[in-house]
Amino acid sequence: MLEIQNLSKKFKDHKVIDMLNTTFSEIGVSVIVGGNGSGKTTLLHMITHLLKPDTGQILLDGLQPSNIAYKSKFFYLPSDFYLPHYMTGKEYTKFVLSRYAASNYDHLVWLLELLDMTTSQNKMLESYSFGMKKKIQIAAAVAANTDYIFADEILGGLDFDTVLLVQAIFAKISQRKKIILVSHDQNTIDCFPEDIRVMRQGKLIPFTGSPYELTTFIKQDGVLRDKLCDVEKYFSTS
Numbered sequence: 572m573l574e575i576q577n578l579s580k581k582f583k584d585h586k587v588i589d590m591l592n593t594t595f596s597e598i599g600v601s602v603i604v605g606g607n608g609s610g611k612t613t614l615l616h617m618i619t620h621l622l623k624p625d626t627g628q629i630l631l632d633g634l635q636p637s638n639i640a641y642k643s644k645f646f647y648l649p650s651d652f653y654l655p656h657y658m659t660g661k662e663y664t665k666f667v668l669s670r671y672a673a674s675n676y677d678h679l680v681w682l683l684e685l686l687d688m689t690t691s692q693n694k695m696l697e698s699y700s701f702g703m704k705k706k707i708q709i710a711a712a713v714a715a716n717t718d719y720i721f722a723d724e725i726l727g728g729l730d731f732d733t734v735l736l737v738q739a740i741f742a743k744i745s746q747r748k749k750i751i752l753v754s755h756d757q758n759t760i761d762c763f764p765e766d767i768r769v770m771r772q773g774k775l776i777p778f779t780g781s782p783y784e785l786t787t788f789i790k791q792d793g794v795l796r797d798k799l800c801d802v803e804k805y806f807s808t809s
């Protein structure tokens with residue numbers, strides 16, 4: 572279980588996360604949605620111990636982020652990742668999997684085949700397209716076999732077939748593991764509607780309606796509502 576208590580983070584005077592309290596269960600897919608700059612990545616960076624909170628506590632299965640065992644519990648798929656361009660995909664995945672005790676190399680072979688990456692794993696990462704870089708990362712994340720996967724906008728930019736395949740993989744592995752996805756993508760929300768949280772004003776608000784009702788919920792935000800009225804007025808008078 573991921574437990575977050577009284578978490579706060581500000582950059583200079585800009586409060587991004589504000590006394591956030593929440594828990595995530597050990598299995599299933601949770602989706603975090605929210606406006607640009609609302610703090611989703613900042614939250615993931617604190618959960619993954621890349622960023623230190625100003626206040627609060629994070630516990631993953633009872634472990635503190637500073638504990639060495641904490642890091643081996645999760646795999647993080649960031650939205651903008653640096654890949655070592657001088658390695659082949661095969662060298663890279665082999666290196667990544669060597670860092671995780673429960674890694675499954677057979678699983679990796681199967682995943683790369685499924686994602687049409689078997690041949691291109693022998694090419695240098697610098698020659699990979701955006702989608703290929705994402706696919707090799709996803710294959711590594713799943714084959715690393717950690718208890719938790721945290722992913723920031725990982726399905727964006729993938730072709731539709733791949734999105735469907737990755738969603739199917741996530742649906743299967745989330746029966747015994749936890750996946751937390753940050754996403755703006757309606758298709759992802761439709762696919763995993765069980766636990767949607769909205770990042771707003773530094774807090775995570777659980778959303779209990781249908782994916783369709785989520786759009787209505789987001790439109791209720793005062794600033795957005797005013798801006799939508801502005802769009803309406805602008806085009807009706809011009």
Ligand SMILES: Nc1ncnc2c1ncn2[C@@H]1O[C@H](COP(=O)(O)OP(=O)(O)OP(=O)(O)O)[C@@H](O)[C@H]1O
Nearest residue numbers: 582585587605606607608609610611612613614770
């Ligand atoms: N290192 C930093 N220094 C200063 N401000 C930062 C830093 N990192 C993030 N911020 C600010 O914190 C706010 C939240 O950023 P964050 O990247 O967490 O948003 P997000 O919800 O992930 O946005 P998006 O949907 O656009 O990816 C933004 O206003 C951003 O400018």
